Amino acid sequence: xxxxxxxxxxxxxxxxxxxxxxxxxxxxxxxxxxxxxxxxxxxxxxxxxxxxxxxxxxxxxxxxxxxxxxxxxxxxxxxxxxxxxxxxxxxxxxxxxxxxxxxxxxxxxxxxxxxxxxxxxxxxxxxxxxxxxxxxxxxxxxxxxxxxxxxxxxxxxxxxxxxxxxxxxxxxxxxxxxxxxxxxxxxxxxxxxxxxxxxxxxxxxxxxxxxxxxxxxxxxxxxxxxxxxxxxxxxxxx
Numbered sequence: 001x002x003x004x005x006x007x008x009x010x011x012x013x014x015x016x017x018x019x020x021x022x023x024x025x026x027x028x029x030x031x032x033x034x035x036x037x038x039x040x041x042x043x044x045x046x047x048x049x050x051x052x053x054x055x056x057x058x059x060x061x062x063x064x065x066x067x068x069x070x071x072x073x074x075x076x077x078x079x080x081x082x083x084x085x086x087x088x089x090x091x092x093x094x095x096x097x098x099x100x101x102x103x104x105x106x107x108x109x110x111x112x113x114x115x116x117x118x119x120x121x122x123x124x125x126x127x128x129x130x131x132x133x134x135x136x137x138x139x140x141x142x143x144x145x146x147x148x149x150x151x152x153x154x155x156x157x158x159x160x161x162x163x164x165x166x167x168x169x170x171x172x173x174x175x176x177x178x179x180x181x182x183x184x185x186x187x188x189x190x191x192x193x194x195x196x197x198x199x200x201x202x203x204x205x206x207x208x209x210x211x212x213x214x215x216x217x218x219x220x221x222x223x224x225x226x227x228x229x230x231x232x233x234x235x236x237x238x
Contacts, residue, residue: 014089020077021070024097031094040095053102056119062106063115069105073097075147079139080178087178096136099125124226137222138171144220145172145195145203146185152199154217156206158234159224165205168224172203 015023034040035050042050057064079090092100103123107115127133145155159165172193176182187194192204206216221238223229 015077017074017077020089021073024073024076024092024100027092027094028097028101031098034094049102050098053098056106061109062119063109064105065107065115066105068107069101071147072100072104072143075143076100076139078179078181079142079175081135081174082178090135090139093132096132099123100140134168134171134224137224138168138175141168141172141203141220141222142175142182145193145201146182146198148219150198150201150219153195153201153219155201155203156216156218156221156238157204157224158206158221158238160228162205164224168222169203169205 031040032050032054035042035047056062073092076090076092080087081090082088083091103120104118106119108117108119110116125133125137127136141155141157144150145153157165157168159167169192173188176186176188176193185195185197187196192202195201195203216237218238223234223238226235229235
């Protein structure tokens with residue numbers, strides 16, 4: 001085990017777009033460096049993931065789209081969350097910046113050599129309790145719902161109970177009510193969100209019984225508390 005990390009989150013004073021994005025890149029690079037140098041305690045699989053990301057940037061069949069990641073960071077800079085009775089800018093942590101970089105940056109190249117499909121269609125995130133997992137998942141969901149250039153995006157949350165899935169939905173609703181940018185775009189409903197500026201976009205929870213969910217066509221889906229599900233049926237449906 002190395003020393004505890006000394007980094008700090010994005011300052012509470014809101015950063016402008018350029019500074020927020022620059023800070024996120026610095027945090028992602030810092031996380032990679034600190035994982036590999038054992039400054040940040042990390043298991044073998046995290047270290048391998050960091051090494052894989054560094055190797056991927058040298059591959060010729062994969063394109064790393066820095067502008068695509070900039071767009072994700074930009075969106076997070078719009079979000080506001082409660083902190084000590086104040087509404088503040090979403091304070092991305094270095095590990096979160098790195099995850100966003102990896103998930104949204106890599107694209108496979110098509111036959112013409114142009115970026116095509118995202119390399120990562122699936123991400124599995126294991127985080128200890130009280131590390132902001134729900135807020136982070138909700139923020140990613142809001143990006144996919146509002147800013148991912150998908151027409152009529154369908155976003156779904158599932159957990160072992162509807163109440164558990166509702167925790168993430170509630171966090172999504174809070175982002176809307178607390179962020180002026182989202183309030184202009186999104187309507188908060190009793191059981192979800194709608195976005196008529198993007199076709200007939202919807203964001204909602206679904207039943208925990210996968211056999212009742214055939215026919216869904218999600219742009220993004222989040223399965224919460226995956227370890228508590230009895231099998232992979234919910235994952236397979238999505």
